[in-house]
Amino acid sequence: MSAHSPERRGSRLDVSKLSLRYGMVQVLHQVSLPSILPGTVVALLGPNAAGKSSLLRGIAGLSSTTGEVCLDGVPVGQAGFAERARKIAYVPQTLPAASRLCVFESVLSAAMAGAGPDGRELRVARAAEQVEATLHQLELMPLADRMLAQLSGGQRQRVGLAQALVRKPRVMLLDEPTSALDLYYQLRSLEQVVAETKRSGLISMIALHDINLALRYADTVVVLSNGCVRGVGCPRQVLSPALFAEVYGVSGRVVEFDGVPQAVITGVRAIRD
Numbered sequence: 001m002s003a004h005s006p007e008r009r010g011s012r013l014d015v016s017k018l019s020l021r022y023g024m025v026q027v028l029h030q031v032s033l034p035s036i037l038p039g040t041v042v043a044l045l046g047p048n049a050a051g052k053s054s055l056l057r058g059i060a061g062l063s064s065t066t067g068e069v070c071l072d073g074v075p076v077g078q079a080g081f082a083e084r085a086r087k088i089a090y091v092p093q094t095l096p097a098a099s100r101l102c103v104f105e106s107v108l109s110a111a112m113a114g115a116g117p118d119g120r121e122l123r124v125a126r127a128a129e130q131v132e133a134t135l136h137q138l139e140l141m142p143l144a145d146r147m148l149a150q151l152s153g154g155q156r157q158r159v160g161l162a163q164a165l166v167r168k169p170r171v172m173l174l175d176e177p178t179s180a181l182d183l184y185y186q187l188r189s190l191e192q193v194v195a196e197t198k199r200s201g202l203i204s205m206i207a208l209h210d211i212n213l214a215l216r217y218a219d220t221v222v223v224l225s226n227g228c229v230r231g232v233g234c235p236r237q238v239l240s241p242a243l244f245a246e247v248y249g250v251s252g253r254v255v256e257f258d259g260v261p262q263a264v265i266t267g268v269r270a271i272r273d
């Protein structure tokens, strides 16, 4: 998958034959992806129940899987859960509302979790600087002192992104990070993710339902259906009329409008099972 020239070298991510089951139900079937290089934004697409969240959780080590997830050729499972969590940040769709922390404290605790082995005072001072920079970057400073429990769904979702970015992971797994956001913050948040991905050489894998956001921001798309990969590669090539029909059950195609690729969906093709 596509490479860029990040300021800081990141890690290559390899996902090989990843399978996941919940009880008797097989949800992912030997999912393998081409190597994902540092500085790549991957959009993870597919219909409801395709397995997008399961794949992200499997890569993060939050669900038990078979197969292999490697960073620079080393299986991430070998390093233990804490080390894996330092390298791979997973952001669920919604942060739990029940928290006694304010925004600054919640992002600070994420930064501390990702901090290196320096003395505690130094770590806190450095982490606090990083929190401030991240809150500025995501336009969250006005909310810094607000309690998480008092935020709107969209505000909480933006704080979740701040918690991931501040940790400076190698891989960021974002589960529908724009589902609660207005149009402005959908674009601004993904612009920040793309900028940080390129600047730091991390890998961002983003589950999305909005094809237009994928077309606008992703270097690569992975399309899942029934737990299998149905397409992977350059968004404009993968998102063909045949794929819209077969995977989503709709008639659609990608056109260029004012220099921006857009999906035009003209209708439902067939009633899906």
Ligand SMILES: Nc1ncnc2c1ncn2[C@@H]1O[C@H](COP(=O)(O)OP(=O)(O)OP(=O)(O)O)[C@@H](O)[C@H]1O
Binding pocket: 022, 025, 027, 046, 047, 048, 049, 050, 051, 052, 053, 054, 055
């Ligand atoms: N904890 C669970 N226990 C049992 N089955 C589950 C569990 N979580 C997910 N599933 C099942 O796994 C399948 C894949 O779900 P998953 O959440 O990964 O899909 P998704 O592509 O993220 O869907 P959506 O777009 O609707 O969020 C679904 O059939 C779902 O019902």
